[in-house]
Amino acid sequence: MRSKSRIEAEKRTVETMIRLYCLRKEGNKELCDGCKALAEYAAARLSRCPFGERKPTCRLCKVHCYRPEMKQRIKEIMRYSGPRMMLYHPIMAIRHLIREMFV
Numbered sequence: 001m002r003s004k005s006r007i008e009a010e011k012r013t014v015e016t017m018i019r020l021y022c023l024r025k026e027g028n029k030e031l032c033d034g035c036k037a038l039a040e041y042a043a044a045r046l047s048r049c050p051f052g053e054r055k056p057t058c059r060l061c062k063v064h065c066y067r068p069e070m071k072q073r074i075k076e077i078m079r080y081s082g083p084r085m086m087l088y089h090p091i092m093a094i095r096h097l098i099r100e101m102f103v
Helices: 006-025 033-047 068-088 090-101
Strands: none
Touching: 006 033, 006 068, 006 090, 033 068, 068 090
């Protein structure tokens, strides 16, 4: 079985973090329109990443491809969701940290 591409793994991680924020922090039962829009925006940005499969994690990336308002929103979400990923999605969090170490 072939492993997922780095881009697909990043998309899944970002979507999971957005979902965690929306459900736990905002208290929504499903993704709100703002979080849905951000998840779609993030997936589109990742699809067009100039680094392709050699892409670093967004935190370590030298190219800032997000619009300022989206960048601020995703930072807020990651600040909340990042530490909680170890509780709710430990395997995904560990894989993300490993990818970050081996850019």
